[in-house]
Amino acid sequence: MKRLVVGAHYGLMDWLAQRVTGVLMAIYTVIIFAAMLGGATASREAWQAFMANGFIRFITFLFIISLCYHAWVGVRDIWMDYVNPAAMRVILHVLTLLALVGYAGWAVQIIWRL
Amino acid sequence: MTNAARTVHFKIYRYDPDQDAKPYMQDISVEIESTDRKLLDAMVKLKAQDDSISFRRSCREGVCGSDAMNINGKNGLACLTAMDSFPEGKPIVLRPLPGLPVIRDLIVDMTQFFKQYNSIKPYLINNDPPPERERLQSPEDREELDGLYECILCACCSTACPSFWWNPDKFVGPAGLLAAYRFIADTRDQATSDRLDDLEDPYRLFRCHTIMNCVDVCPKGLNPTKAIGKIKEMMVRRAV
Ligand code: SF4
Ligand code: SF4
Ligand code: FES
Numbered sequence: 001m002k003r004l005v006v007g008a009h010y011g012l013m014d015w016l017a018q019r020v021t022g023v024l025m026a027i028y029t030v031i032i033f034a035a036m037l038g039g040a041t042a043s044r045e046a047w048q049a050f051m052a053n054g055f056i057r058f059i060t061f062l063f064i065i066s067l068c069y070h071a072w073v074g075v076r077d078i079w080m081d082y083v084n085p086a087a088m089r090v091i092l093h094v095l096t097l098l099a100l101v102g103y104a105g106w107a108v109q110i111i112w113r114l
Numbered sequence: 115m116t117n118a119a120r121t122v123h124f125k126i127y128r129y130d131p132d133q134d135a136k137p138y139m140q141d142i143s144v145e146i147e148s149t150d151r152k153l154l155d156a157m158v159k160l161k162a163q164d165d166s167i168s169f170r171r172s173c174r175e176g177v178c179g180s181d182a183m184n185i186n187g188k189n190g191l192a193c194l195t196a197m198d199s200f201p202e203g204k205p206i207v208l209r210p211l212p213g214l215p216v217i218r219d220l221i222v223d224m225t226q227f228f229k230q231y232n233s234i235k236p237y238l239i240n241n242d243p244p245p246e247r248e249r250l251q252s253p254e255d256r257e258e259l260d261g262l263y264e265c266i267l268c269a270c271c272s273t274a275c276p277s278f279w280w281n282p283d284k285f286v287g288p289a290g291l292l293a294a295y296r297f298i299a300d301t302r303d304q305a306t307s308d309r310l311d312d313l314e315d316p317y318r319l320f321r322c323h324t325i326m327n328c329v330d331v332c333p334k335g336l337n338p339t340k341a342i343g344k345i346k347e348m349m350v351r352r353a354v
Binding site: 004006007008009010011012013014015016077080081082 | 276277280281283284311312314315316317318319320321323346349350353
């Protein structure tokens with residue numbers, strides 16, 4: 001059977017999440033640039049002290065999660081646009097998810113270690 | 115005013131599936147007069163000279179939407195494109211609307227386009243018995259339909275939209291979505307929620323990436339991107 005099907009009835013939340021995570025990342029970038037201008041990256045010690053701050057850790061974690069979610073929606077959009085066979089799309093979606101989850105875990109480990 | 119004739123050069127996409135193995139571009143020139151103000155006038159002259167050149171046209175005033183084509187790389191209506199808008203001395207390049215199957219020369223198969231249009235149920239759904247005269251709207255409610263009902267379904271927008279090129283079978287496309295919002299915005303329509311349900315889909319609506327090619331080409335000056343934005347906004351208001 002080769003009937004065309006649409007009507008998955010999702011997409012709004014992902015679309016909205018992509019906007020929200022985009023805004024979060026923009027705010028984080030501004031904060032980091034401001035901190036860099038303020039000398040937070042002048043030395044390794046300054047950088048470490050900066051990252052030890054609870055609030056900075058909190059927003060850095062949010063940034064990583066936002067980045068991954070944002071990338072998930074964006075990369076999935078690319079697969080949906082350009083890859084036609086459904087089986088190929090499934091494989092690419094799964095690989096993308098695995099890669100992003102792996103990156104998120106790795107990134108968290110790095111900040112925790114600092 | 116003089117009626118001075120001048121020669122205009124064209125490069126036209128030609129393809130007759132019965133005769134040609136492949137499409138090719140034909141160089142051809144035609145004498146036009148100053149009264150031939152629009153591209154369509156010149157094309158009618160061209161057709162008189164070589165009647166194998168095929169294109170659709172009817173109203174010659176931007177109402178029927180049949181003479182949409184790709185003019186110097188940009189979709190538009192031949193009947194609304196002024197001859198003096200073209201740079202002097204360069205040939206005018208005419209191609210069929212991109213992304214749709216070519217039937218012959220500048221004539222494309224619009225089936226896919228109309229299928230998407232039909233899929234949004236482009237008619238008023240109201241189960242109340244019709245009143246004796248008409249269903250009324252306040253002037254403000256009526257105003258919401260401005261910029262939506264004027265669409266002539268020429269397909270300039272959808273065939274300029276990369277998302278429609280990649281998924282014409284699943285993505286409704288700007289023209290269909292503009293029409294969808296025309297009924298979603300209509301206070302006399304009772305199927306608003308069903309319409310939103312139908313469009314809340316990663317392909318049908320969310321393939322639009324706000325590239326805005328549609329706005330750039332619409333010969334009626336309509337803004338499908340804005341209509342799409344309003345549909346998304348309504349979905350958000352409904353969900354949160
Ligand atoms: S704004 Fe959306 S519908 Fe319009 S051309 Fe871009 S992707 Fe297509
Ligand atoms: S929105 Fe504009 S370009 Fe698109 S079909 Fe309607 S009139 Fe044509
Ligand atoms: S001929 Fe009708 S729109 Fe151009």
